[in-house]
Amino acid sequence: MSRINSSLLSVLKKYSILFILIGLVLVISVLSGGVFLRITNLLNVLRQISVIGIISLGVTMVIITAGIDLSSGAIVAIVSVVVASLVQAPNAADRLFKGGQPWPVFSVLLIGLLIGALGGLINGGLIARFKIPPFVATLGMMTFARGWAFIYSQGRPRGSLIPQFEIIGQGSIFGIPNPAWVLLICVLITHVILKHTLWGRYTYALGSNIQAAIVSGINTNRYILLVYTYAGFLSAVASIVLTARIGSGQPGLGMSYELDAIAASVIGGTSLSGGIGSAGGALIGALIIGVMKNGLDILNVSADFQQVMRAIIIVVAVIIDVRKNIKRS
Amino acid sequence: MKKVLSVLVLLLVAGSLLFAGGSKETGAAKKIRLGVTIEDFNDVFMRYLLDQLRDEATKVGAEVIAMDGKRDPNEQIKQIENFITQKVDAILIHVIDQTIAPRITKLCNDAKVPLVYVNRKPTDDALQGAKVVAVASPEEVAGKLQAEFVVKKLNGKGNVAILLGSLGSAPQIGRTKGTKEELAKSPGIKVIREQTANFQRPDAVAVVENWLASGDKIDAIIANNDEMAIGAVLVLEEKKMKDKVVVTGVDATSDALKFIEEGRLDMTVFQNGGAQGRGGVQAALKLIKGEQVPKFVEIPFEPVTKENYTKYKK
CATH class of the missing domain: 3.40.50.2300 (Response regulator)
Structure with a gap:
C-alpha cells in the first residue's frame, strides 16, 4: 500500500507541471461557467500559443546547453518582412517592390527558413568559435536583425498578401487550425531530436558538463552551431505562421517574444543552468501562459491586473516545479 | 585572435571618427x-x-x-x-x-x-x-470622433469594447479618455470590455478571439489604432460576424484605407x-x-x- 502511495507521489512529482496546467484549466472552466471548454475556445488557445510554442522549442534546446537566445523576436521580424515583401499582391498600395509579381509560395518559405537558420548559425558561430557568452552574442543578433527588418521594409508594414500564403496561418485541416498543426509537428520533431538522436544526447551533455563533453571527444562546437541554427530555424517557422495569420509583414513584429518563449521553456521545467528540459515541457509551458491569457480575457480581468496575475501564476508554477527538482537531487 | 580583434575595433573607431568629422564640416556653413x-x-x-x-x-x-x-x-x-x-x-x-x-x-x-x-x-x-x-x-479628439461615429451607427444603443494601446502611452491615455467621455453622453451605450493589445495586430487578434469566445454581445469595437482594428476585423470575418460589429481605428494607414475601400473596416481617423x-x-x-x-x-x-x-x- 505504501509502495503504491510512494509511486503515485513520484508520478505526481514528475508531472507536477502538467497537474498545474490541469488545475488552471479546471479553475478557469468553473469560473467562466464552462465557456473556456467550448471547442471554438480551445482551438483559439491552440492557435494563440502556436507562435510562442514553436519558438520556445528552439529556446528550450538552447537553454539545455546552458545557453540563452535573445534574438528570437528579432528573427521573427526580419523573416516576416522579407517573406511578406515577396508574396504581396501585385497591386498592393504598400508593395515594397513596385510592379513585381508574387513569388511562388514554396520558394518564399525556403528563403524565410534559410534567413532564420542563418541568423541562428551566426549566433552559434559567435558563441562556439569566438567564445562570446550566449547572452551577448544573441543580444547583438537581436538588435542586428531588428535593425535589418526596419532597413529592409523601410520602416513600414507590408500587407495585402496573396491568399495562397495567408492560408498557412488562417486555414485549418480536419477542423484544427494550421498554426496548431505546425506547432504539433515541431513538438514531435524536437522531441525526437532530443530523445532519440546523438545530437539530442550531446545537447544534454553540453549543458550538464561541457568539460566532460569535450574530454569524451564530442565536437562541442559543431553541436552548439546545430542547436542555435535550429533555434533560428524555428523562429522563422513561427514568423511565417504569424505573418500569414495577420496578413502583413511588420518590422516591429515579435517584440519581446524571446522573453515569453524563455518563460514558457522555464515554466515547462527547463533548467536555466542547463542539462534539463524537454519538448513536451516547453509545450506545457506555452499552454500555461496561453490558457492564463485566454482565461483572464474571458473572465474580463482588467489589463493592469492581468500583468500582476500572470506574474504570480508563473512564479508559483515554477516554485512548485523547482521544489520537486531539489527534493529529487 | 585578440590582435585581429583589437585591430578591427581600432579600425571601427577610426572610421566612425572620420564620419563624425564629415558631418561637422557640412554644419560649418x-x-x-x-x-x-x-x-x-x-x-x-x-x-x-x-x-x-x-x-x-x-x-x-x-x-x-x-x-x-x-x-x-x-x-x-x-x-x-x-x-x-x-x-x-x-x-x-x-x-x-x-x-x-x-x-x-x-x-x-x-x-x-x-x-x-x-x-x-x-x-x-x-x-x-x-x-x-x-x-x-490633441489625442482626445481622435477618440471622441471614433465614439461619435459608433454612437451614430448604433443609434445610441449597444455594447462597446475598447482595444487599448500600450498601457500608459500618450495616445492610449488620450484617445481612450476622449472615447469614454463621448460614450458617457449616451446612456444606451455600455462599455463592456477594455483590454490592451499593445497597438499590435497579433495581440488584437488574440484578445478579440477571447472576447467573442466569452459569448458577450459586442456591437462595436473601438481600437486606439488601425493595426488593432484590422486585427479585430480579421477575427470577426473568420467567425462570419463582421456585419454585426462596427469597427473603428485611428491613423489612416495605407492598410486601413484599403480595408475601408473593401468595406471591411468601418472608420478610421486621419492624423x-x-x-x-x-x-x-x-x-x-x-x-x-x-x-x-x-x-x-x-x-x-x-x-x-x-x-x-x-x-x-x-
Whole structure:
C-alpha cells in the first residue's frame, strides 16, 4: 500500500507541471461557467500559443546547453518582412517592390527558413568559435536583425498578401487550425531530436558538463552551431505562421517574444543552468501562459491586473516545479 | 585572435571618427540647425512625421539633427541637453511623456532656445515662456470622433469594447479618455470590455478571439489604432460576424484605407502628420527670426469613412 502511495507521489512529482496546467484549466472552466471548454475556445488557445510554442522549442534546446537566445523576436521580424515583401499582391498600395509579381509560395518559405537558420548559425558561430557568452552574442543578433527588418521594409508594414500564403496561418485541416498543426509537428520533431538522436544526447551533455563533453571527444562546437541554427530555424517557422495569420509583414513584429518563449521553456521545467528540459515541457509551458491569457480575457480581468496575475501564476508554477527538482537531487 | 580583434575595433573607431568629422564640416556653413527628438523611430506614424519635418526643413535650407527618444523620457531630456550644448537654433520635440514637458520647457527657456512641441500638446504650465509653442492634434479628439461615429451607427444603443494601446502611452491615455467621455453622453451605450493589445495586430487578434469566445454581445469595437482594428476585423470575418460589429481605428494607414475601400473596416481617423511636421518647422523658423507665433496651433483630426477615403490615399 505504501509502495503504491510512494509511486503515485513520484508520478505526481514528475508531472507536477502538467497537474498545474490541469488545475488552471479546471479553475478557469468553473469560473467562466464552462465557456473556456467550448471547442471554438480551445482551438483559439491552440492557435494563440502556436507562435510562442514553436519558438520556445528552439529556446528550450538552447537553454539545455546552458545557453540563452535573445534574438528570437528579432528573427521573427526580419523573416516576416522579407517573406511578406515577396508574396504581396501585385497591386498592393504598400508593395515594397513596385510592379513585381508574387513569388511562388514554396520558394518564399525556403528563403524565410534559410534567413532564420542563418541568423541562428551566426549566433552559434559567435558563441562556439569566438567564445562570446550566449547572452551577448544573441543580444547583438537581436538588435542586428531588428535593425535589418526596419532597413529592409523601410520602416513600414507590408500587407495585402496573396491568399495562397495567408492560408498557412488562417486555414485549418480536419477542423484544427494550421498554426496548431505546425506547432504539433515541431513538438514531435524536437522531441525526437532530443530523445532519440546523438545530437539530442550531446545537447544534454553540453549543458550538464561541457568539460566532460569535450574530454569524451564530442565536437562541442559543431553541436552548439546545430542547436542555435535550429533555434533560428524555428523562429522563422513561427514568423511565417504569424505573418500569414495577420496578413502583413511588420518590422516591429515579435517584440519581446524571446522573453515569453524563455518563460514558457522555464515554466515547462527547463533548467536555466542547463542539462534539463524537454519538448513536451516547453509545450506545457506555452499552454500555461496561453490558457492564463485566454482565461483572464474571458473572465474580463482588467489589463493592469492581468500583468500582476500572470506574474504570480508563473512564479508559483515554477516554485512548485523547482521544489520537486531539489527534493529529487 | 585578440590582435585581429583589437585591430578591427581600432579600425571601427577610426572610421566612425572620420564620419563624425564629415558631418561637422557640412554644419560649418551658416545654416539654420534644428534639433528634433521623436518618441520612437520604429513607429510607422512617427517616422512619417519625421520625414515630413525633414522635407520641410530641406525646402527652407535648414539642417535637421534627429534623435530617437527610444520611448525613454530620460533619454529625451539628455537629448535636449545635448542640443543646447550644440547650440542648435531651435528644438522641436515630440514629447514622450507629458510629465517631463515642464522640465524641458525650463531647460530651453534658461538657455533661450526656441522650443516647439510637435504632435502632442503639453499642459499649459509647460507652455510658459516667450519662445515656447505647440503645433499639435490633441489625442482626445481622435477618440471622441471614433465614439461619435459608433454612437451614430448604433443609434445610441449597444455594447462597446475598447482595444487599448500600450498601457500608459500618450495616445492610449488620450484617445481612450476622449472615447469614454463621448460614450458617457449616451446612456444606451455600455462599455463592456477594455483590454490592451499593445497597438499590435497579433495581440488584437488574440484578445478579440477571447472576447467573442466569452459569448458577450459586442456591437462595436473601438481600437486606439488601425493595426488593432484590422486585427479585430480579421477575427470577426473568420467567425462570419463582421456585419454585426462596427469597427473603428485611428491613423489612416495605407492598410486601413484599403480595408475601408473593401468595406471591411468601418472608420478610421486621419492624423495629419504632414501638417504637424510642416507647421512645426515653420513655427520654429518664425521663433528664430523673432516673429509672432500663436501659442497653440491645432491641426485637426479628420474622420475617414467609405464616403471620403479616396482623399487620403497616397
